[in-house]
Amino acid sequence: MTLAVTGHRDLTEQTAELVRAELRKLLAARAAEGPLTGLSCLARGADTIFAEELVEAGGELVVVLPAQHYRENKVRPDHAPVFDRLVDVAVEVHELDFAQVSHEAYEAANEVLLSRADVVVAVWDGRPPAGPGGTGDLVQRSRAAGVEVVRVWPEGSERAGTA
Template identity: 45%
Template sequence: MTSIGITGHINISAGTVPLVDRAVRDLLAVVAPDELVGYSCLAAGADAIFAHAVLDLGGRLVALLPSADYREAKVAPEYRASFEQLIAAAAEVRVMPFSRASGDAYAAANDALLAAVDVVLAVWDGRPDRARGGTAEMVEKARSAGKRIHVLWPPGSTRT
């Protein structure tokens, strides 16, 4: 089994979506479908692109939701249908023990993801951020934990 987790930006531009999708699929394609297990918190943007790719390639998706209210509190109406599709298709859905979405809940979900995976895929522009549980923090934690990490930010990619 090859377990791969995703961290990445939510706010990638519309023109960046196909670039990231292609890069993610190219990386995942080297893993046999019956060996692929993808872990995602199912946020919009990079997490969703990765989750759809895992499923499309025949892998198993494990969803790690940061809090009990994540769907209601953080899933935007324009992303709701895709989110529900991913939840329904996930082989497993784990909810962190937080009633409300928060930086602590995101950090806990990231920690759970990091503990479960062999490889971390980061869709990251390389810039630091101050958000607890954000992409830059997750990349640093993955590096500190000695995880294999692939940072993807295809040429021409931008954030909104």
């Protein structure tokens, strides 16, 4: 089974731990059904938490980078060690051919996720899409394509700055 993650980057610390616990349970249940492959763009927040828990559950990680030189241009120094560790354990790193990170690059990355996913795991507050290439947008596109969407947003979850 192939799962792709989409989700918010701006999770509060408490929400990150709630989400981690829910993802751990979800991945354990799915792993009981058979081998897991997970796709992630490794953005801070939901993408990274999913990737860490997937690897911990014994799944194979596929990294989808929205643009060339993504690490150098978008990964902050405090996130770099976990980003690098996850890239190192990935069975595949798919780098898109965009020179810069943009809405277009994120939309293309979402297309890769959607094209390969049996299930989209959305760490999502349920709000309408803020624009193309984001979490809500991928949820809408997944549902329209008939791809199962599993929403993970535990009770008490908040995004930083929106509490």
